[in-house]
Amino acid sequence: LIDTPGHVDFSYEVSRALASCEGALILADASQGVEAQTLANLYLAMEHDLEIIPVINKIDLPSAEIDWVKDQIEEDLGLDPEMALLVSAKVGTGVDKVFQSIVDHIPGPVIENTGSFKALIFDSHYDPFRGTIVHFRIFEGSIGKGDKIQFMSNNAQYKVEEVGLFQIKRNPQDRLVAGQVGYFIAGI
Structure with a gap:
């Protein structure tokens, strides 16, 4: 899962994150409606x-x-209002149905492990102890510690120091493969 901000100032970040996904949850506030x-x-x-x-x-x-928000979902968004999941994230109501709906309706990634490594970087942040931590989605191939990678934008090459999954905190792995979303650290 990739959580993106809904604010207009972050449209670029949302677009990059969506390029890394197979599905999206479109959230509407029950008191403010579709914005x-x-x-x-x-x-x-x-x-x-x-x-x-x-x-x-x-x-x-x-x-x-x-009911007003369901009407907006149908009229403004063109989505089936009966598919709308009713949730209170604050108290946990309906969260289990969101997870089940993700499993039932969002397809898994198409996996191509035969090609060379290709990935989309959708975010990064700086850690004062490790340097830049890059968040990415793998479309082809795999990546592991010690691999050499090349950025296509500037042809810069780096040696991967760590790869892993980001689950509240960094969870280092030996390798990540096509279809996975994770992070890498490479002395950037």
């Missing part, structure tokens, strides 16, 4: 041909207007 950026993010997801799951969050609020 302009929700529609913009839906269009980005549709451009990437992603499976869309509508989710109405904050159903526990006294100001929640679930």
Whole structure:
């Protein structure tokens, strides 16, 4: 899962993250309804041909207007309002249904392990002890500690120091393969 911000200032980051996914949860606030950026993010997801799951969050609020938001999901987003999952992330209501819907409706990645390593970098951050930690999605091949990689934008080459999965904290692995989303550290 890749969590992206919904704010308009982060449209580029959302677009990069969506290029790394097979599906998207489109969230609408039960008290505020579908906002302009929700529609913009839906269009980005549709451009990437992603499976869309509508989710109405904050159903526990006294100001929640679930039927109004369902109408907006149908009229403004063109999605089936009956597919909308009702959730209160704060208290945990409906979260299990979100997970099950992801399993049921979002296809797994297409895996191509026969080609050379190809990946899309969608985010990075700086760690003062390890340097730049790069978040990426592998489309072909695999990557492991000690491998040499090359950035296509500037032809810079680096030796991979660590690869892993990001699960609340870094979880180092021996190798990551096509279809996986993870991180690498390479002295960048």
